[in-house]
Amino acid sequence: MSKTLFDKVWDSHIVESIENGPDIFLIDKHFIHEVTSPQAFEELKRKNLKVFDPGKIIATVDHNVPTLNQHLPIKDELSKNQVEKLKLNCLENDIDLFGLGNPNQGIVHVIGPELGITQPGMTIVCGDSHTSTHGAFGAIAFGIGTSQVAQVLASQCLLLNKPKKMRISINGKLNKNVTPKDIILYIISKLGTNGGTGFFVEYSGDVFEKMSMEGRMTICNMSIEMGARGGIIAPDEITFKYLDNREYSPKGDQLKSKIETWNKLKTDKNAIFDQEHSFNASDIYPMLTYGTNPGMGMKYNDKIPNHNNKSDLRSLDYMGFKSGESLIGKKINYVFIGSCTNSRIEDFRLVAKYIENKRKADNVNALVVPGSQKVLNQIKKEGLDNIFTDSGFEIRQPGCSACLGMNEDKIPPGELCVSTSNRNFEGRQGPGSRTILSGPILAAATAIHGKIVDINNE
Amino acid sequence: MSNKKINIIDSSAVPIPIENIDTDQIIPARFLKATSKLNFGENLFRDWRFKSNNEVNNDFILNNPLFNGNILLAGANFGCGSSREHAAWAIKDYGFDVVISSFFADIFKMNALNNNILPIQVNNKLLKYLFDEVFKNPRIKIKIDLPEQILIINDKSIKFDVDNYKKMCLMNGYDDIDYLISKKDLIKDFIKDQ
Ligand code: SF4
Numbered sequence: 001m002s003k004t005l006f007d008k009v010w011d012s013h014i015v016e017s018i019e020n021g022p023d024i025f026l027i028d029k030h031f032i033h034e035v036t037s038p039q040a041f042e043e044l045k046r047k048n049l050k051v052f053d054p055g056k057i058i059a060t061v062d063h064n065v066p067t068l069n070q071h072l073p074i075k076d077e078l079s080k081n082q083v084e085k086l087k088l089n090c091l092e093n094d095i096d097l098f099g100l101g102n103p104n105q106g107i108v109h110v111i112g113p114e115l116g117i118t119q120p121g122m123t124i125v126c127g128d129s130h131t132s133t134h135g136a137f138g139a140i141a142f143g144i145g146t147s148q149v150a151q152v153l154a155s156q157c158l159l160l161n162k163p164k165k166m167r168i169s170i171n172g173k174l175n176k177n178v179t180p181k182d183i184i185l186y187i188i189s190k191l192g193t194n195g196g197t198g199f200f201v202e203y204s205g206d207v208f209e210k211m212s213m214e215g216r217m218t219i220c221n222m223s224i225e226m227g228a229r230g231g232i233i234a235p236d237e238i239t240f241k242y243l244d245n246r247e248y249s250p251k252g253d254q255l256k257s258k259i260e261t262w263n264k265l266k267t268d269k270n271a272i273f274d275q276e277h278s279f280n281a282s283d284i285y286p287m288l289t290y291g292t293n294p295g296m297g298m299k300y301n302d303k304i305p306n307h308n309n310k311s312d313l314r315s316l317d318y319m320g321f322k323s324g325e326s327l328i329g330k331k332i333n334y335v336f337i338g339s340c341t342n343s344r345i346e347d348f349r350l351v352a353k354y355i356e357n358k359r360k361a362d363n364v365n366a367l368v369v370p371g372s373q374k375v376l377n378q379i380k381k382e383g384l385d386n387i388f389t390d391s392g393f394e395i396r397q398p399g400c401s402a403c404l405g406m407n408e409d410k411i412p413p414g415e416l417c418v419s420t421s422n423r424n425f426e427g428r429q430g431p432g433s434r435t436i437l438s439g440p441i442l443a444a445a446t447a448i449h450g451k452i453v454d455i456n457n458e
Numbered sequence: 459m460s461n462k463k464i465n466i467i468d469s470s471a472v473p474i475p476i477e478n479i480d481t482d483q484i485i486p487a488r489f490l491k492a493t494s495k496l497n498f499g500e501n502l503f504r505d506w507r508f509k510s511n512n513e514v515n516n517d518f519i520l521n522n523p524l525f526n527g528n529i530l531l532a533g534a535n536f537g538c539g540s541s542r543e544h545a546a547w548a549i550k551d552y553g554f555d556v557v558i559s560s561f562f563a564d565i566f567k568m569n570a571l572n573n574n575i576l577p578i579q580v581n582n583k584l585l586k587y588l589f590d591e592v593f594k595n596p597r598i599k600i601k602i603d604l605p606e607q608i609l610i611i612n613d614k615s616i617k618f619d620v621d622n623y624k625k626m627c628l629m630n631g632y633d634d635i636d637y638l639i640s641k642k643d644l645i646k647d648f649i650k651d652q
Contacts, residue, residue, distance in 0.1 A: 022623055024641060036541070036542065042495075049635075049639065064490075127543075144565070145572060146569075147635070150635055154635055194538065194561055197562075227538060227563055229565075309477070310476075425483065425539060431510060432510055
């Protein structure tokens with residue numbers, strides 16, 4: 001029978017299917033971080049259970065770490081406690097930890113791929129919804145809750161019902177200044193925040209085939225924002241090349257034989273999806289969101305569409321926007337460039353290219369937060385740090401930072417922030433903060449002009 | 459925490475007719491710094507329950523003494539966004555055993571079930587009916603009969619779906635983890651043969 005890429009990976013990880021019930025599903029890699037793991041380790045202790053296979057787990061600290069002075073003790077007692085707890089849990093259970101000061105530390109969804117830990121055909125979980133990012137490699141990767149973190153720690157398995165399959169195809173030529181972030185914001189604006197619920201999404205078509213791994217990660221990252229469990233893209237030459245020579249990826253002949261297996265993962269020609277969507281690349285322009293969920297997005301220079309639904313009106317009210325209004329010219333004081341969606345080297349190259357020899361507007365606070373120590377080093381190696389500093393952008397140390405404002409990096413109440421992150425929920429970037437999501441180029445342009453500008457007609 | 463096992467619940471409900479309630483609203487990120495599962499109820503819907511100056515927001519329904527009970531009634535796409543299980547802990551700790559909506563986000567649904575909260579998905583019409591009835595009469599009882607999988611209001615009974623395996627877990631207070639541990643040898647053999 002013809003199978004999809006998703007079927008092939010899923011079916012090869014079923015330990016057993018319970019009659020009229022879920023599958024016992026094997027997990028190859030388990031990423032953990034400081035915020036969603038402590039209660040899972042507690043649970044194991046309470047039940048007197050051991051970690052099943054510490055070698056399959058990688059830990060890092062990212063969600064609540066400061067982005068300044070990471071060599072100093074963490075000031076916030078509660079955050080410090082969580083970070084210490086993780087250290088202790090990793091020590092006790094023999095788990096590899098990339099803590100603060102470690103050259104591999106960073107946002108979990110940035111470091112997994114860049115270290116070559118994330119590989120095609122794998123099943124990957126983490127107590128974080130944006131685990132969908134790793135699907136860019138042709139892996140089945142999805143976020144789980146803390147109870148499930150405990151289950152995987154204790155058994156390397158989960159009890160799951162197989163999700164339905166959706167394919168989203170995009171072909172054609174992309175417009176000026178369209179980045180992968182704009183493509184995924186466009187898709188979510190079309191399908192809605194729950195359009196993908198119950199589904200795993202395969203992205204196909206020449207737009208994704210030509211896309212870099214960094215771009216594919218941005219796409220898969222935000223699959224969760226339309227409710228999908230995850231996104232997946234067939235591994236190809238671009239994937240294999242990316243994996244060549246990474247710290248944890250197979251080397252030499254081993255890599256060759258792996259590639260042979262990975263090449264067989266592609267969706268079979270006649271395979272059937274439960275739902276299919278296709279879009280034209282030429283319909284996609286740089287995108288902005290205007291509401292408090294990522295589905296409320298539009299072409300950057302469109303007018304905010306009419307909304308009648310109470311929840312949407314509430315959302316517009318929170319943002320201080322009205323239907324029929326354009327965002328062009330809107331004054332912006334905060335710009336955040338970072339998060340697991342857009343904090344890879346490619347993103348910073350795009351930003352640097354735009355801002356080089358320009359200076360940010362005086363009213364703007366422009367925060368640049370690399371996704372990992374490795375990305376930060378690369379930024380320095382390429383001299384991009386000088387461009388950022390010369391343009392008045394502040395470059396920080398790696399972490400989730402203002403994506404969720406668990407550390408000091410918060411957007412003040414009432415302020416608008418153009419952000420390359422993935423969620424514009426009420427108060428996401430700090431209590432009372434208001435977020436406009438965009439790709440890195442629009443964010444850079446906003447910082448330079450101090451307002452949202454008509455980027456394609458500059 | 460309220461009862462671990464769920465069987466029959468007969469309670470009034472608290473209605474929050476807002477769609478796309480994300481887990482950042484259910485429990486904001488700044489409250490995720492704990493290392494235990496306790497006391498998250500205090501900060502359930504924190505930024506809706508309290509104003510920025512920490513004053514109680516009397517406009518928010520949770521602060522309205524007319525409405526109480528262990529059933530939460532919410533708009534479509536409840537629990538979207540972050541996978542934080544803290545959202546489920548907060549809901550359970552506050553005292554809710556059942557959440558009724560016309561649509562649940564996947565991860566939230568799983569987290570709810572893993573914390574003995576029963577998520578009941580109803581169609582839009584029924585959800586609207588429930589909202590209307592509860593707003594009309596805040597004391598109205600909704601009876602949830604998990605063994606029979608029926609919801610009863612005003613003597614009308616409506617069937618709801620629940621995964622068979624999960625139903626058994628909820629009714630007996632079982633965890634997935636116990637089941638998985640019992641399969642350890644099978645899992646080990648599977649890995650060996652990979
Ligand atoms: S960067 Fe933001 S979305 Fe990504 S893992 Fe961190 S908090 Fe979550």
